[in-house]
Amino acid sequence: MDISGTGTNLFLSDDSYGRASIGFNFSLYGETASEISVSSNGNLAFADGYLGLSNTSIPAGNSYGINDSFIAVYWDDLNPGAGGGVFYQTFGSAGSRYFVSQWNLVPHFGSSSNLVSAQAILFEGSNDILLQYLFASGEQGGGATVGIQDSPGLGLQWSFNEAVITDGTAICFSADGNYCNAQSTAVPVPGSMALLGLGLLVLRRFTKR
Known part of the structure; x- marks a missing residue:
């Protein structure tokens, strides 16, 4: 789905973030939050803070002051202040809700x-x-980090500075090893966003160790 016309616009500038209500309790590596920080640079963090513009491999340290769980959706030096936008929206009813954050046609810094x-x-x-993921053009992950992290030293990396994310790629991180609920939940087929079901769906399992 494309939420750029219906979701809440965070109006992020370069190297900034905004807090968003998830609408339900969400857990990552055993840590639970009902609000999340949405960064201009393509990541989500449980902490009320900014992860930074220079992506690293996962597990990463806390050199940017984030010693908390985060999701590197497409961690790179992006600049929504120069174009595009960052949005969020929650769908569904209690027990089966889902929260969507979207970086929409956001340019890299200086491009x-x-x-x-x-x-x-x-x-x-x-x-x-x-x-x-959907790329109008560009590096397809060649300068970005994709993965999840609990704390420094514990995380799961999909890619780091590798051009392995093609149009329509979908990556699932599942705590119980099953495919994402998108398989059975009525997530609308996206229009201008990645074509879920038509692209590459890859499963990664994560557990707290």
Whole structure:
């Protein structure tokens, strides 16, 4: 789904973040939150803070002051202040809700043509995480980090500075090893966003150790 016309616009500038209500309790590596920080640079963090513009491999340290769980949706130096926007919206009814954050046609810093569109969908109950991607142009992950982290030293990396994210890619992080709830939940088929079900769906399982 494309929420750029219906979701809440955070009006983020370069190197900034905004707090968003998830609409339900969501857990990652055993840590639970009902609000999340949405960053201009393509990540979500439980802490009320900014992760930073220079992506690193996962597990990463806390050099930017984030010693808390975060999701690197497309962690790179992006600049929504120069174009595009960052949005969020919650759908569904109690027990089966899902929270969507979307970076919509956001350029990289210093570029007007290298645009990124990406989504993170957080599912109530299962605590699954679904990442979806659509690139109008650009590096397809060649300068970005994708993955999840609990704290310094514990995380799960999908990619780090690798051009492995093609149009329509969907990546699922599942706590119980099953496919994301998107398989059975009525998530609308996206229009201008990544084509869930038509792209590459990859499953990664994460557990607290």
